[in-house]
Amino acid sequence: MDQKTAGLNLTIFFCQQLDPDQDNNRRALEKELGERIRFFPLPCSGRIDPLHLMCALESGADKVYLVTCPEGTCRYREGNLRAQKRIAFTQELIEEIGLERERLELIITSEGNPSTIDEIARGILAKEASVEPSPVRIL
Amino acid sequence: MITAERKPFTEIKEMIAPYRKVLVVGCGSCVAECAAGGEKEVGLLASALRMDAKISGKELEVKEMTIDRQCVYEFIDQLTGVIDEYDIILSLGCGAGVQAVAEVFPKVHIVPALNTKFIGETKEAGLWIENCRACGDCKLGFFAAVCPITRCAKGLFNGPCGGSRTERCEVAPDVPCAWQLIITRLNNMGRLDLLRKVQPPADWSKQQGKGPRKIYRKDQRT
Amino acid sequence: MNIESKLKKVLDRGDFAVTAECGPPKGADPDVVKSKGQILNGYADSINVTDNQTAVVRLCSLAACALLKAEGLDPVFQVVTRDRNRIALQSDVLGASALGIRNILCLTGDHQSFGNQPQAKGVFDIDSIQLIQTVRQMRDAAQIMGGEALTKAPHLFIGAVENPFADPFKYRVARLATKVDAGAEFIQTQCIFNLNRFRKWIELAKDQGLDNKVYILGGITPLKSARMAEYMAKQVAGMEVPEEIIRRMKSVPANKQRQEGVRIAVETIQALREVDGVHGVHIMAIEWEEIVPQIVQEANLFPRPQV
Numbered sequence: 001m002d003q004k005t006a007g008l009n010l011t012i013f014f015c016q017q018l019d020p021d022q023d024n025n026r027r028a029l030e031k032e033l034g035e036r037i038r039f040f041p042l043p044c045s046g047r048i049d050p051l052h053l054m055c056a057l058e059s060g061a062d063k064v065y066l067v068t069c070p071e072g073t074c075r076y077r078e079g080n081l082r083a084q085k086r087i088a089f090t091q092e093l094i095e096e097i098g099l100e101r102e103r104l105e106l107i108i109t110s111e112g113n114p115s116t117i118d119e120i121a122r123g124i125l126a127k128e129a130s131v132e133p134s135p136v137r138i139l
Numbered sequence: 140m141i142t143a144e145r146k147p148f149t150e151i152k153e154m155i156a157p158y159r160k161v162l163v164v165g166c167g168s169c170v171a172e173c174a175a176g177g178e179k180e181v182g183l184l185a186s187a188l189r190m191d192a193k194i195s196g197k198e199l200e201v202k203e204m205t206i207d208r209q210c211v212y213e214f215i216d217q218l219t220g221v222i223d224e225y226d227i228i229l230s231l232g233c234g235a236g237v238q239a240v241a242e243v244f245p246k247v248h249i250v251p252a253l254n255t256k257f258i259g260e261t262k263e264a265g266l267w268i269e270n271c272r273a274c275g276d277c278k279l280g281f282f283a284a285v286c287p288i289t290r291c292a293k294g295l296f297n298g299p300c301g302g303s304r305t306e307r308c309e310v311a312p313d314v315p316c317a318w319q320l321i322i323t324r325l326n327n328m329g330r331l332d333l334l335r336k337v338q339p340p341a342d343w344s345k346q347q348g349k350g351p352r353k354i355y356r357k358d359q360r361t
Numbered sequence: 362m363n364i365e366s367k368l369k370k371v372l373d374r375g376d377f378a379v380t381a382e383c384g385p386p387k388g389a390d391p392d393v394v395k396s397k398g399q400i401l402n403g404y405a406d407s408i409n410v411t412d413n414q415t416a417v418v419r420l421c422s423l424a425a426c427a428l429l430k431a432e433g434l435d436p437v438f439q440v441v442t443r444d445r446n447r448i449a450l451q452s453d454v455l456g457a458s459a460l461g462i463r464n465i466l467c468l469t470g471d472h473q474s475f476g477n478q479p480q481a482k483g484v485f486d487i488d489s490i491q492l493i494q495t496v497r498q499m500r501d502a503a504q505i506m507g508g509e510a511l512t513k514a515p516h517l518f519i520g521a522v523e524n525p526f527a528d529p530f531k532y533r534v535a536r537l538a539t540k541v542d543a544g545a546e547f548i549q550t551q552c553i554f555n556l557n558r559f560r561k562w563i564e565l566a567k568d569q570g571l572d573n574k575v576y577i578l579g580g581i582t583p584l585k586s587a588r589m590a591e592y593m594a595k596q597v598a599g600m601e602v603p604e605e606i607i608r609r610m611k612s613v614p615a616n617k618q619r620q621e622g623v624r625i626a627v628e629t630i631q632a633l634r635e636v637d638g639v640h641g642v643h644i645m646a647i648e649w650e651e652i653v654p655q656i657v658q659e660a661n662l663f664p665r666p667q668v
Contacts, residue, residue, distance in 0.1 A: 051179060054186040093183060096148035097191040135194045292472050293443070293483065297490035297539060299532075300469045301524030301551055302598035309598030310472045322532050334535070337494055337543050340447065340487040340506065 005063075005129045009036055009137070011056040012121060013048055014067035016041040017075050018109060022117040029121050039117065045069065046079025050090040053104055057094065062134045065124055067107045080108065102130045140169035140260075141233045142267045143176060143253040148187065151229065154250040158226035159198055161188070163252070164218070164240070165205035166232040173267050176231030176253055178205040184231070184252060209236025215243045222247055275345035275352065281333050283324035288341070290317035296338035366463035366518040367435040368407035370668035371641075372547065372576045377634060378641030379662050380437060380549065380578060381405035381653050383429070385420035391428050394420065397650045398429045404657040406665055407464055409437040409549070409643070413444060416476025423453055427460045437520065438462045441470025446486035447495070451505050454496055458515030466520040466549065467492040471598070490543045493521055497544030519544055524551040525562035526601035534565040541575045548575055549643040552582035554602045554625075556632055563638045572638035579633045582645045583652055584622035587611040623656060630660040 016022055026039045038061070042048060045068035056064045066087060068080035084106055091101035107124070114120045145151075155161050163185045171177025185203045192199035204221065208214045209232030218240070222228060227248045230237045234255040241249045257269035272289045278296075279286060288294045292310045299318030302309030306319045325331050371378045381401050386393040394410075401408050408429055412422040426436035438457045440450065457465065473483040487495070495506055496519050503514035521540045525533055537548065553559045559579065566572055584590050587610035594602035606625065613621045626644075633639045642662075646652050657663045 049179070051182045051186070054183055054190075058186050058190050093187060094190075097187050098194060099190070136190045293469055293488070294485040295469065295488040297488050297536075299527070299529075299536075300489075300599075301522065301527045302471065303527050303529075304599055305528055310474055316528075319529055322529055331535075335539070337490055337539060340491045343486065 004127060005125050008062040008129055008131070008133060009038075009060055010124070010129075011038045011040065011059075011061040011064045012067065012124065013040045013042055013045070013052065013056075013065065014117060014120065015045040015069050015079070016043060017069055018067065018120065019115065019117045025116045025118045026121065028118060037121070039121070044074065044076045044079035046074070046076060046082040048083050048086055050086055050093065053087070053090045054093070057099065057103065057134065057136060060134070060137045061103075062137070063103050063105065063129050063131050065105050065107055067109060067120055067124075070109050070111045073111070099134070099136070100131060103134065140172050140258070141235065141255060142173040142257055142259050142269075143170050143233050143255045145175055145180065145184070145231075145253055146251070148191075151184070151250075151252050152188075152191065155188075155199075155227055155229060158248075160200045160224065160226045161202070161229050162222065162225040162227075163188070163201060163203050163229045164209070164231065165203070166209040166230075166236050167205055167207045168210075170231060170233055170236075170253060171205075172261065174265075176233070178203075181205050181231055184229075209233075210239045212239075212243065215240050218244070273346065274341065274343075276342055278338075281338065282321045283328065283330075285317050285321045285324065287317055287321070290315075290320075296341065297334075364461045364463055364516075366407065367668055368437070368464055368547070369518040371406045371666055374666065374668070376666050377662065378576070378578060379405045379657060379665060380407050380409055380641065380643045381650070382409045382411060382643070382645040382647070383425070383650060384411050384414065384647055385422065385425040387417070387419050389420065391420075394425045394428045395432055398432045398434050400650050401653055402432070402434060403665060404654045404663060405644070406641075406668075407435040407437050409439055409466060409645075412439040412441045412468070412470070413476070415471050416443065416473045416478065416481075418477060423457060423460075423462075426457065426462045430461050435464070436462055437464035437466050438517075439466045439468060440492065441468050442485055442487055442489055442492055443470035443473060443483050444481075446484055447506055450487070450492060451495065451499065454499055454515050454517070455511070458517055463516065463518055464520065465496055465517045466522065467496065467545075468522050489521060490540055493519060493540060493543040493545050518546055520547040520549060521545040522550065523548050524599050525553075525559050526551055526555065527599040530558075530562075531565075533562060534569060534571070537566055537571055537575075538569055541571060545575055547578065547640075549578045550580045551599060552580040552645055553629055553633070554606050556629065558601065560636060563636055567638050576640040577638060578641040578643040579629075579636075579639050580643050580645060581626050581629055581633075581656075582647065583626040583649065583656060584610055584618070585649060586615070586618045586622070589622075619652075623652060623659070626656050627659045630656070630662070634660075 022041055053064055068083050074080045087104050087106045091104055114123055163181050165178050165181035166176050181203045185201045188201045206214045206217050222244055229252050230249055231252045237251045258271040259267050259269040262268045270289055274288055292308050303316040306316055308314040308316045383397045410422045410425040413419055422439050426438045429436045467489045469489045473481045498504055500514050503511045523537050590602050590607045590610045593600050630642050644653055
């Protein structure tokens with residue numbers, strides 16, 4: 001396990017078009033990390049609503065990721081564009097209450113790169129999260 | 140519809156500061172349409188209030204409820220019985236809604252989470268524009284359905300003024316000159332004759348009223 | 362009253378009229394107004410006093426007109442509809458006439474957001490055309506809006522403005538016709554730098570026979586500098602300053618630009634005298650009233666006729 005995200009609660013919203021077998025592929029990590037990681041598949045990343053992101057933070061996530069399909073490949077044409085706008089909107093909402101915008105991160109995958117949710121998630125875990133445990137969490 | 144925008148979070152927080160139990164009440168009509176006070180927006184605000192309370196170490200219970208309209212008694216009545224459990228009601232209704240609810244529950248402290256803005260249309264997704272000032276004496280028929288009171292910055296009935304250039308109003312480059320639009324439309328319809336006579340001054344008493352204006356329908360009164 | 366408008370007398374005689382503008386101060390000093398009046402004395406038939414121009418608070422037009430009147434001048438009381446409702450406007454019309462003021466210019470006024478009180482409520486109870494109609498009714502029918510009789514009618518020569526350089530161009534003449542129908546007796550135009558466009562506008566006005574129904578005075582503003590020319594071209598609503606004029610101003614050294622501006626103004630006046638349908642000029646030398654005597658003299662319009 002990588003140290004960069006150790007101890008943090010992570011929530012990962014992701015477009016299920018990225019990995020049609022995501023239900024199976026995420027089990028290993030769910031077993032390893034337990035409550036520390038939560039996966040939410042979406043029919044399209046554009047289906048994300050600011051409310052989902054707020055709820056995730058309110059439930060104790062330190063950082064929330066939204067993983068979208070590569071640019072130009074959205075099955076529903078502009079889902080990933082809408083996703084970007086909604087993340088930006090929600091970042092403004094959380095800044096109003098003193099939470100850093102870095103707690104919400106958009107990840108746009110590139111063509112041909114990590115193709116299972118397991119690989120994607122491990123890549124996220126290895127990245128610098130740049131946030132401390134959330135002040136919302138009951139520690 | 141009536142449009143509104145949510146107040147800054149700090150302002151809302153200050154209004155409910157003395158209280159411990161707040162009910163956030165949304166409205167499913169106009170303010171839902173302009174994405175300011177519908178069920179979604181209630182959820183977002185309530186979530187923000189709860190997280191903020193945790194961060195500040197403050198005790199605050201935040202519950203949510205959205206009714207179809209806040210300006211009609213039959214819908215407001217749904218709050219009866221519910222409202223008593225709370226110290227304060229944070230309404231996401233427009234000014235009409237906030238006051239209507241307060242009329243039904245005068246003992247409860249109700250505060251507005253929105254700034255009511257204007258009567259307007261949803262011009263595009265995410266863009267609402269004012270188009271009516273409720274003057275009480277609609278003359279749209281003379282002006283090719285372009286309201287000169289609302290859309291001309293000077294409210295001219297015999298425009299345009301000398302500041303109209305390239306179809307823009309002098310006040311800002313992104314404001315179209317309403318009179319340019321009126322003339323173009325009337326011209327296209329072959330009705331420029333409507334502008335030949337001098338349009339007389341408005342009767343502003345129909346807009347200003349003597350105190351709050353009323354509509355009274357004898358046939359609808361119980 | 363036996364007082365008559367000098368401007369009206371000059372125009373009725375068929376002489377080429379000259380009016381000039383006097384801008385009141387941003388303060389309560391009456392001497393500023395009086396000295397400007399003395400500078401312009403004898404070089405214009407009547408003197409316009411602006412009304413909180415550009416929505417900037419200044420000594421009010423009515424008071425400044427009264428001060429000029431006391432100096433023996435013939436003022437043109439400019440009134441905008443931005444700041445006063447119909448009660449105040451009609452009241453001011455009566456007051457102006459009682460003070461011996463014999464000319465009134467009815468305008469809408471620049472939007473309040475342009476001035477130094479942008480939070481003010483823009484009144485716009487009536488517009489400039491409705492105001493022209495109202496003054497006409499007060500004078501000729503001795504009635505206020507709504508028909509109630511006045512004990513004594515005001516006596517005023519009624520003017521309006523038109524802007525041949527605003528859009529929509531074709532409609533500008535229709536608007537002029539509407540103002541004439543409403544009762545305007547003289548027109549002062551926005552300042553002219555594009556003579557071709559102005560000539561086209563006059564042609565259209567003549568086609569409608571308007572030059573026989575209303576006196577038209579062409580507006581003239583002397584440029585102080587190339588920068589002023591550029592500013593007016595870009596920043597002032599409804600203003601048109603052609604490239605050649607800007608180039609001409611830029612082509613002379615800075616210390617010669619004022620005289621070049623005067624030269625352009627004089628040439629424009631001379632050109633206007635040749636245009637059939639133009640009955641005079643209105644010189645708006647904003648904050649440069651001192652230059653008006655030179656312009657009037659060089660345009661061979663001095664001395665003014667004794668009326």
